Amino acid sequence: MSDVRVIIHRDSEREERVVTTGTTAAELFAGERTIVAARVAGELKDLAYAVADGEEIEPVEISSKDGLDILRHSTAHVMAQAVQELFPEAKLGIGPPVKDGFYYDFDVEKPFTPDDLKAIEKKMQEIQKRGQKFSRRVVTDEEARDELSAEPYKLELIGLKGSASHDDGADVEVGAGELTIYDNLDAKTGDLCWKDLCRGPHLPTTRVIPAFKLMRNAAAYWRGSEKNPMLQRIYGTAWPSKDELKAHLDFLAEAEKRDHRRLGSELDLFSVPEQIGSGLAVFHPKGGIIRRVMEDYSRRRHEEEGYEFVYTPHATKGKLFETSGHLDWYADGMYPPMQLDEGVDYYLKPMNCPMHNLIFDARGRSYRELPLRLFEFGTVYRYEKSGVVHGLTRARGFTQDDAHIYCTREQMAEELDRTLTFVLDLLRDYGLNDFYLELSTKDPEKFVGSDEAWEEATETLRKVAEKQGLELVADPGGAAFYGPKISVQARDAIGRTWQMSTIQLDFNLPERFDLQYTSADGSRQQPVMIHRALFGSIERFFAVLLEHYAGAFPAWLAPVQAVGIPIGDAHVEYLQEFAAEAKKKGLRVEVDASSDRMQKKIRNQQRMKVPFMIIVGDEDMAAGTVSFRYRDGSQENGIPRDQALAKLVDVVERRVQV
Template sequence: MSDVRVIIQRDSEREERVVTTGTTAADLFAGERSIIAARVGGELKDLSYVVADGEEVEGVEISSEDGLNILRHSTAHVMAQAVQELFPEAKLGIGPPVKDGFYYDFDVEKPFTPEDLKAIEKKMQEIQKRGQKFARRVVTDEAAREELANEPYKLELIGLKGSASSDDGADVEVGAGELTIYDNLDAKTGDLCWKDLCRGPHLPSTRLIPAFKLMRNAAAYWRGSEKNPMLQRIYGTAWPSKDELKAYLDFLAEAEKRDHRKLGNELDLFSIPEQIGSGLAVFHPKGGIVRRVMEDYSRRRHEEEGYEFVYTPHATKGKLFETSGHLDWYAEGMYPPMQLDEGVDYYLKPMNCPMHNLIFDARGRSYRELPLRLFEFGTVYRYEKSGVVHGLTRARGFTQDDAHIYCTREQMSEELDKTLTFVLGLLRDYGLTDFYLELSTKDPEKFVGSDEVWEEATETLRQVAEKQGLPLVPDPGGAAFYGPKISVQTKDAIGRTWQMSTIQLDFNLPERFDLEYTSADGSKQRPVMIHRALFGSIERFFAVLLEHYAGAFPAWLAPVQAIGIPIGDGHVDYLAKFAAAAKKKGLRVEVDSSSDRMQKKIRNAQKQKVPFMVIAGDEDMANNAVSFRYRDGSQENGIPFDEAIAKIAQVVEERTQV
């Protein structure tokens, strides 16, 4: 047998090794249990892959991003096998890995029940213990059609080979190049147990699936199109260890407790009435307080930074969006037009920027006015499909804290730097502290303007982002059609990432709107335009903070900052005087004068997550004092009346948590 030279890559280290012909990737990494696949020349391969002379081979750890995808895709195959063993009539759709898990689509007579999912999971455990081997084989199109003649959806995918899109998960089945089938083989006899059309790679054996759980099922259109049949989709999750699975399930349980829709109902903050429509929320009095405080603080900080407030209408003639380009590039996200004024189309606005451009252009502008910072709490309307609408975080009507800054080319870098610094500082004021930045660059299929302008804008944003000393992550093709952007990404209290503020640099809309200012030498010049949404939308930011704090807002944002709890009826008037004095200091204080016993009043206040419970009895009244009970159950007794009010006011002023 001849020798084969291979290079084994481990992090930054390269090891050259001479092996015999026929050596597999599994042989190269024998004894390394965490290696479940290989990357050869940049492509993922099964461990059964036979290495060739001169190839670079890197082991894929199960805990890496690629490793997790392989683990989860392999588990999806085990689930599909289990379904067809229990429901032989089930037809197979697709089964890709997704964030934190996997799914598989099935065509079955009736939807799966919770009992069905339990049975499927039990069958999966049996298959996992059998230690079936995943074996890859290349097939011709004709052979694949013959083998999968009873699988209509697989036959359709064979016809799509080379053009399947990762958006619908089809590329995990066929991709491009060779057509392959993966067999699940009996570990002892090698007999075929099950097979699936798939590009792979997979784990060597089902026994290497350490921990999994089925989560739920839902209806889903075949390949995401409502023109296609409705299938049943089962979601699951899989992890490299039972401890990691438990941690993930605990995380989901905590996330469910923090779900803003659930908390919004429990704390009486907002609702989304069916009579109004999906994605269109109403804020209740308590939620209205939180929102007003958020807006008031933001408004004050903007005024300090030199922003000027403007107001624009909710609808406009369609011609405005022809000029801006939104009807060319964004029509699918807009509500249909309304026919008014002898056939003139009017649209609900999806963006505020075109109207701000008209404000800039309402009169002649001088270089002395720049930078001009226009700001609006502007309500916009976007036609989101019903499947993606989600409470306040993905709504159809929402209010943006929208700013558009007009400056000279010379002012551009400094203004962007100031804007990003201001944005991060204000987000920190609301209690978010863990950030990274994302730089979204041109979509080569969807942009206006020259390549040179895009390159200048992108490089300027890159330099501005790097000044902050935060991690900078590329987002290729993620920019809007008119310019690149920086997105501020933040992690909440349980580690989830949310996109917050965006800053976009735009040389194109000023051109489309023919915006000009008079320069120092009297010539007409084109301003640069910076788009900036700090909250993104007030509704979404409200939801993020609600989940971040699990409803226990810091005192400055809490709808009720303190609630008086009398020990007996004789103490109600005393606490009412306390509340009245506190309100004169601008504090939001109520008194629970209900007939409930004191302990129930405390429980009610804890459920409502009120920062300060102000308790008073005979001794407190005699000493002109009160007692504090905090949300964590701790208590502080005998605080003088005026000192107690001052303490609440100080916590509110300092925007700290109690």
């Protein structure tokens, strides 16, 4: 046997090692139990891979992104084997890793039940303990078709080999180039236990799977198309340790408590009536108060920043979206046209920018007017498939806090810097403080305008983003068709990331609309256009704040800022007088004059997450005082009425959480 030299990379370290021919990656990293695969020349390989002379090899830890994907994809195979052992008639779809877990699709006669999922999970545990070996085989198309002749969906995937167009998880199964099957082999005898079409890589054995749990099942169309059969999808999660699995399940439990749809119902804030339609919400009085306060504060801050408010209609002739390019690039996200005039198509607007361009172009503009900052709370309509509609966070009708800024080329960098600073400061005012930025660049298959304009726009945005001193993450190909963008990503109270504001630099729509202004030398020039949505949408931002605060809004946003709790009927009038004084100061204060006992009233207001309870008994009435009860159950007694009112006003005006 001859020697081969390999180079092992670990972060910034580089080690050269001499091994014998046929040495595998598993032998190379023997004893390192957290390593589950190897990266060779940029490609992920199983640990069974035999290293070759001169190769550069990087170990893949199970806790890395690639390692987690391999763990979860391997667990998906174990789940599929368990399903077919329990339900032999089940036909296999696809089983890719996804964020925090995995799924596998099955064609079965009837949907899985919760009891079925328990049985499948128990069978998975048995398979995991058997320590079955994941073994890779290269096969021809004909061999794969012969071996998987009983699996119609796998046969379809074989026909997709090498296709770059599918993004539905099929690439996990086939990929490009050679076709491979993974066998699950008995640890003792080497006999075949199960097999699947897959490009891998996988863990060495099922025993390497540390912790997993099945979560739920749902219906899903094969390869995401409504034209295809409906399959049953089982979701699961897998982690490098039992502690990490428990932490994830605890996180999910907390997220469920904070679900804005659940809180919206419990706190009587909003609903999505079936009679109106999916993705179309109505706000109830208390939700309406929160929304109004959010909008009023935003409106005031925009006016201070030099924005001018405009209003545009909900529908327009299709010609406008032909000019903007949306009918070429965005038609799938728009509602079908309406025939309102003979031969003329009208569309519900999916965005406000084309109409703002018409406002700019309604009369001649001078350089002295620039930058011109137009702002609108504009309701738009986008056709989202029913499967992705989700409460207020993914809706079909919503209101954007939409701004479009028109400026000169010379003003561009300063205006972008000013806009991003304004956006971040305003988000902080609402209680979000943990941010990073994302720079979305040109999709080479979907853009308008010149490469030079895109490059200038992208580099300008990059410099503006870097000035904020925040982490900047690349999003290659993620820009809209008309220009690159910066997205503000905010982490909430439990660490989830939400895309908030977007700032897009656009040289193209001004050209398509032939927008011009008169420059200082009298020449006609084209303005630069900045698209900016601060909340993204009012509804979505409402949902984010509702989940961030778990319904316990700071007093300035709370629909009811304080509730008077009388110890007895004799104290109701005193509290009503206090509430009347508070309302004159702009506070939202109510009195619970119901026949419930005091402790029940307190429990009711705790459930409604009211910031303050104002409790009054005989001693308070005699002394002209009140008692404060806070959300955490603590209490402050004997506060003079004028001081209590001043305290409420101060907390509201400073926008602090209590």
